[in-house]
Amino acid sequence: MARLQVRHKLAGQPYGVEDLDESEQHDLVEVDVPERRDWLGCITARALTAVGLPETYPRHRNGRPVARLDCQRIGGRAFDAGRPGIACRSAARGASQSDEELAIFDRGEGAGVRPISRRSFADWFWD
Numbered sequence: 001m002a003r004l005q006v007r008h009k010l011a012g013q014p015y016g017v018e019d020l021d022e023s024e025q026h027d028l029v030e031v032d033v034p035e036r037r038d039w040l041g042c043i044t045a046r047a048l049t050a051v052g053l054p055e056t057y058p059r060h061r062n063g064r065p066v067a068r069l070d071c072q073r074i075g076g077r078a079f080d081a082g083r084p085g086i087a088c089r090s091a092a093r094g095a096s097q098s099d100e101e102l103a104i105f106d107r108g109e110g111a112g113v114r115p116i117s118r119r120s121f122a123d124w125f126w127d
Helices: 002-010 045-050 068-080 121-125
Strands: 028-032 040-042 085-089 100-104 114-119
Touching: 002 121, 028 121, 040 045, 040 068, 068 085
Parallel strands: 040 085
Antiparallel strands: 028 114, 085 100
């Protein structure tokens, strides 16, 4: 997922990942995520429709991408409700329906997520 995110963020740019200064790029941090948290689940078709997203998320049935603003509104409601974050399908280009991401709201306590290891960009991206 991290590699897909890098390519997704660079899509349409006049340069590629090979043109970037590796020392200025993101490290990859492996984390331990607690199983039993009150994440807002946006993965199953039922959960997606419950929050007002199409069950075909990250796209509508007609293939049009779901608007970022729609997702931000759902995130805002989850934040206001005190949720620690959102588990969702990835919207990155090249992601499959089974690829997932976890957005953690920064409330200072880290939602119980604990860092395990850190790898430099050059180490994890090209590995």
